[in-house]
Amino acid sequence: MILGHSELKKLIKSHKLVTGLSERERKNPEGAVFDLRLEKLYRLKGKAFLGIEERETPKLEELASFNEKKRQSFTLKPGEYYLTKTIEEVNLPENIAALFKPRSTTFRSGLILRTGFANPGYKGPLYFGLFNAGSIPVEVELGARYVSVYFVEVKGKAVHTYRGQWQGGRATTEKRERQI
Numbered sequence: 183m184i185l186g187h188s189e190l191k192k193l194i195k196s197h198k199l200v201t202g203l204s205e206r207e208r209k210n211p212e213g214a215v216f217d218l219r220l221e222k223l224y225r226l227k228g229k230a231f232l233g234i235e236e237r238e239t240p241k242l243e244e245l246a247s248f249n250e251k252k253r254q255s256f257t258l259k260p261g262e263y264y265l266t267k268t269i270e271e272v273n274l275p276e277n278i279a280a281l282f283k284p285r286s287t288t289f290r291s292g293l294i295l296r297t298g299f300a301n302p303g304y305k306g307p308l309y310f311g312l313f314n315a316g317s318i319p320v321e322v323e324l325g326a327r328y329v330s331v332y333f334v335e336v337k338g339k340a341v342h343t344y345r346g347q348w349q350g351g352r353a354t355t356e357k358r359e360r361q362i
Contacts, residue, residue, distance in 0.1 A: 184214050185278070185333045193278065199333070202270040217285060217327035218308065221248045222267040223256055231358060238358040248324040255323045258293065258314040268308045268329065276302045276340065281332045282310065288328055292316020295329060302336055 185193075193199035200216055207216045226240040246256040248269060258264065272280055282297035289295075296311030310329060314320055322328070 183335050185335060186214050187211050190216070190333060193275070193333070197275045198273045199275075199278070200270050200272055200331070204269075204327075215283075215330040215332050216270070218268040218270045218282075218329045218331055219248070219325050220266055220322060220328050221269040221307075221324070222246065223312075223322075223324075224265040224267075226263065226265060235361060236358050237361055246324055250325070253323060253325075255321045258312065258320045258322055260292075260314050260317050260319060263311060263313045266310050266312050266328075268310075269325070270331075271305075271307045272300060272331070273305045274300060274302050277336050278302055279334050279336055280304075281334060282308070283330050283332070285328055285330055288312075291320045292318065293320060297329065302340055 190199065194203075203216060204219060211217075222244060223246045224242040225245055227243050228241045229238070230240045231238040242265060245264070246254065248254075274280060279302050280300035282295075282300075284293070284295035284297070292315055294313045294315050296313070298310075300308070308329075308331075312328075
């Protein structure tokens with residue numbers, strides 16, 4: 183079941199479910215989601231490896247970062263892939279998970295947002311892939327809303343809450359490492 187804002191507000195007070203929400207999301211949210219804002223854009227560099235027991239993710243080059251005191255934009259070039267980070271962070275209790283979907287403006291502009299699933303127990307910032315699949319450059323203002331988060335209640339007790347190596351919002355691996 184997707185949780186509505188009355189439940190989400192309670193969880194924000196009791197568990198700090200989401201931190202860093204914009205004033206708009208705190209005071210006047212729409213539907214059953216919170217919109218998350220773009221804090222950082224990265225370019226992937228080097229190499230990556232995804233094995234059965236080990237993994238290595240590419241190095242990151244920071245291209246742009248949100249500054250609350252100064253408006254700035256970044257142009258997403260056609261055919262380019264970027265890793266993004268949200269301003270907001272989540273603190274999921276053991277009975278709540280989070281799903282992510284792009285805001286419709288992203289795909290109306292030719293952007294494909296690659297998202298995942300945040301398991302109960304995950305705490306930290308959120309990272310998503312953003313690919314400009316269109317034929318035109320897309321200018322994005324840092325701090326713009328680009329992804330929506332839905333929170334769902336998990337029925338029954340999980341064997342383990344999230345205990346993966348991305349806990350706390352690590353963006354990349356330092357070197358090849360063993361997967362948990």
